[in-house]
Amino acid sequence: MKVCLYLGVFDPITLGHISLVNQVIEELNIDRFIIFPIISPKHKPNATPFEHRYKMVELAIKEVDKVEVSILQPIEGSNFKSIFQIIRKNYPNDDIYYLQGADTFIKNNEIDKIIEFATPIVATREGMIANDVFQDEFTNITKGLSKDIIVIEEKLKYCSSTFIRDNIFNETNIKKFILEDVYQYIIKNALYASAT
Numbered sequence: 001m002k003v004c005l006y007l008g009v010f011d012p013i014t015l016g017h018i019s020l021v022n023q024v025i026e027e028l029n030i031d032r033f034i035i036f037p038i039i040s041p042k043h044k045p046n047a048t049p050f051e052h053r054y055k056m057v058e059l060a061i062k063e064v065d066k067v068e069v070s071i072l073q074p075i076e077g078s079n080f081k082s083i084f085q086i087i088r089k090n091y092p093n094d095d096i097y098y099l100q101g102a103d104t105f106i107k108n109n110e111i112d113k114i115i116e117f118a119t120p121i122v123a124t125r126e127g128m129i130a131n132d133v134f135q136d137e138f139t140n141i142t143k144g145l146s147k148d149i150i151v152i153e154e155k156l157k158y159c160s161s162t163f164i165r166d167n168i169f170n171e172t173n174i175k176k177f178i179l180e181d182v183y184q185y186i187i188k189n190a191l192y193a194s195a196t
Contacts, residue, residue: 001094002028002029002031002094003031003032003033003094003097004025004028004033004034004097004098005034005098006035006099006100007038007100008035008036008037009037010056010057011048011161012048012053012161012165012178012182013056014159014160014177015159015177015178016154016156016159017060018061018179019154019156020099020154021064023155027152030097032068034068034069034070035067035068035070036070037050037053037071038072039071039072052185052189054069054071056182057069059185060179060181084096084113084118085117087117088117095119097119097121098121100122102122102124102128102134102138106137111141111142111145112145119148120149120150122150122151124153124154125154126153128153164177168187168192168193
């Protein structure tokens with residue numbers, strides 16, 4: 001079985017995330033796709049509380065085949081290697097893939113540990129593959145790795161979660177980038193109110 005993992009803050013999850021999930025499932029014939037919202041993202045200490053981010057992911061994927069949301073319990077001093085060791089124990093005989101955006105991949109200094117347990121999938125935005133700076137960074141990171149990296153160019157125009165948070169009360173700008181159920185959840189729970 002092919003299992004794909006997608007760790008992220010998802011603050012909030014956007015249509016871009018969902019489109020990418022569907023694209024990966026289709027292009028790589030993924031059997032099971034698991035989204036893991038990060039409980040306490042160290043790089044984003046002001047992230048929306050986990051319970052809200054988890055619920056928004058649940059709402060976004062409720063009608064998406066082969067996709068589920070799960071909790072990956074944090075371990076004291078956890079890193080990618082310890083996280084993937086836990087995942088490998090849960091899926092000992094499966095082909096594991098790990099999806100991340102190109103910007104995260106470029107900054108990831110643990111890619112050599114990830115490839116021990118999973119095949120990385122790097123999602124690039126439109127035009128990024130042709131960008132010389134990206135190509136140079138990508139080549140430097142992947143040089144000498146024992147496993148190929150799968151690169152997928154996102155089909156849907158990119159929209160960041162930051163854009164959603166910053167423009168939540170400007171409906172005309174964000175409605176095309178976020179699911180209605182997620183939008184209603186944000187409004188009902190007054191998330192991102194301080195962003196305006």
